Each structure stands twice: as structure tokens, then as C-alpha cells.
Amino acid sequence: MPKILVVEDDANLGNEVVGTLERAGHVVRWCTDGATARREDIESYDLVILDLMLPNVHGFDLLKRWRESSEVPVIILTAKTDTHDKVRGFSLGGDDYVTKPFWPEELIARVDARLRRPAIISSSRDIGPLTLFEDEREVKVNGELIDLTRVEFDILALLISRLDKSVSRAQIVERVLDEESEGGFRTLDVHVSRIRKKLGDAGVHLETVWGIGYRFASSPKTKA
Template sequence: MDTGQRESILIIEDEKKISEIVRAYLEKEGYRVKQAETGGQALKFLKETVDLVVLDLMLPDIQGEDLCRIIRESSDVPVIILTAKSGEEDRIKGLGIGADDYVVKPFSPRELVARVKAQLRRAGRTKKKLLSYNAGALRIDVSNREVFRDGMVVILTPTEYKILLSLAEQPGWVFSREQLVTFAQGFDFEGYDRTIDAHVKNLRHKIEKDSREPEFIKTVYGVGYKFTGIPDAD
């Protein structure tokens, strides 16, 4: 257990049994947990400091989608949707309204905790203006949306930049092609396997010294891709 973690997490879930299970697993990891059974209760908690929200879409008073939009109007706190809605269109819609991740019931509490940790790491890195890897070999200026390889500016397309940032914010995390397509919304979803592979190929040509032996973006065969750069100390 990492007792050093004291981030505050708000669970918005009207099924008490599920809420208590999630709370138990999160508290075991050292997080401070608040619980709300309705959207109205959640809005009161959101006036306080909250570092991450776990949001059920089926609430008794406010639609979860509407609550997510309300949160996004005033905050960039990470939101993980927890729902029984499992269709692809539901996932795309959920991410499209501002959620950062989408977990389908029934779910593994351990996996949910891992996703919480990943989103909190990502939120912490996003607050930084400059991400740096491998002793400065690759740098991402988040504020200006600029990328540098060995000090030289690398020109990326908007889609390439979104894919790179999504990967780089979570080193070692394996992303499926479908996830990367969602993060880089704005191009045709049809034939996404072929499309995402083409974007990654172009990225490698631009940021890798040898695209055949990449040091930053590795292929996880049968799954997708992961970022293997080593973050530099602040």
C-alpha cells in the first residue's frame, strides 16, 4: 500500500454495494474517498477539492452525462465513467463529453484502482509545462504544443501530436488502437487499425533515431502500443 498518496476521490454511484467496494479498494491504497448517491450530493462535494471523480451514468436525479458536462464547464479534474453501458457508441459518447476513461460493469476493482492511479499520474504530468524523456532526448512543450528531438523542433500533425502526448503522459501503459483513435478524435473511425498504424509509423520516422528499433514507441503485438521513454527528474 502506498500510504503517501492522499488525493481526494469522489465516487458518484447510487448502488451502495458497488460504492462501498470501490471505496474499500481506494482507501486501501491511501486515498481519501467521498461518496455521493445522487447528482445533487455530488455537486455539493465538487465545491470542495476533489482530485478525481468516479462517475456512474445511471443516477436517480441527474443523468451522468449531464453531470459530466457540468463538471467540465468548471474543472479539468479527471473523470472515470463507471457504467453498465458497454456499447462502442456509449464509450465514444462518454469520452466525447469530457470523461478521461470508461470502465464497464461488471468490473475488476483492482483494475479500476490501476486506472485511477494512471489518471492521477497523467493529471500531474499535464500540469507540467514541459515533459522530458531520456535525458532530454525527447521533450514536449505542452503549453505551446511543440515537440523537440535532441533540441530540434519536430513538426507533427495535430493527430500525431495527440497520439504522442496520450502515450507519453503514461509511460509503460499499453494502449489499444481503439483507445488511441478515441484520444485523437478527428479522423475517420473506419479502418482505424490501418489508420493508427500509419500515424505511429510517421511518428517514429520523426522522433526515433532508428524507426526499426524505436526507443520511445514500442509495438505490443496483438494489442497496440506503449511509450517506453524514461521521464527525466524535475
């Protein structure tokens, strides 16, 4: 039987979720705070149902930590309906998003659908000290996770997909920044500057091609 971890601090809702899952034939472990959930062996579960507003440790912090080493499916269950929160949840590696209040039948349907899907095989790319994880939308330098915004990741991923080739500023703005204002190029330059700073030693791979745009070089001209 599938083993599910429920992380929910609300006693009434937690009881409802656990009861619903157990009646559907699942084995359930219930944690009521983020610190307890953080100590769990996440790989021992088939799926996680995760609240965001938790005591001690925020749900997003748990999700980010788990995604450093695990692909266990995570369904975010929360009263937060803001689009920004949903986007952040998916960008950090959430697999589904259920807002409160919800029908128990809906939750079970989403759980069953997620469990039927095959596990995603991580796709990664190494360039020097940098590793880009495409599926997880994460970047590590020398094994340490780099905190990039959605736009910063998209710019970096685009340049790495064209490794050693120049990509014009116009192409990057069109592909990544969408409907930007007249200051699109200036906005792009600011993003690139921030990416370089965040990448540290690996920042030298992100080169400026004067008069054209940018390039991510496998062998940078300037050594760190």
C-alpha cells in the first residue's frame, strides 16, 4: 500500500485528510510542524501532502530541502490562493496544488493520479563547477544550491542550451522577459549582473559578447 506523509498543523483538517487517505487504503504518517517533518526520511514515502504555513519551518523551505535529494511527489495543500505562491510552489518542485477548502474526493483523485505517474528522471548538465538541473529548475555551484529567481534561471538555462554560442539580447528579452517595456535591454543587463554575482566562481562562464549579447562558455576566457 502507498505510504503518504501528511504535513499539516491544523488538527481538524489533518484528521480529515488522514481519515480520507486511510479509508482509500493508504498508509499515513502525520506531522504537525515543519521541524518534525524535516527529520523524516522522505525517501521512505510514496507521496507527501504539504501545508505551507507551518510552525518552525515554512512549507516552501521543506520543499526546497527535499528537492535537493529526492523526487518524491509533493502535493501542496494550502489556503494561500495567490498566483505568486502557486508559481513559487511549482518552481521549487511541487507536483500539484490544492487550495482549501476542498472536497475529499478531489484530494483522493489528485493523490491517485500522482501515484500513477512514473517517477521523473532528473535531467542535469555540468559545465565546470556548475550543474543545472532542468526538471528541478535548480542550479548548483560546487555542490551548493544557488538561489535564482524564475527569470534568472530562465536566462541561464537559455544560454546553457546554446552553450558556447552567442545569444543576442533581443532573443533573450523575447524568450524570457516576454512583454517588457522600453527598458527591456537594461532590465536584462541587470539580471545578468545578478546571475554572475550569485554564481561566484562559475560567473566567469557567463560572458558578454560586445555588440551582440551574451554567451555561456564551456571554457571561459577569464579564469576564476
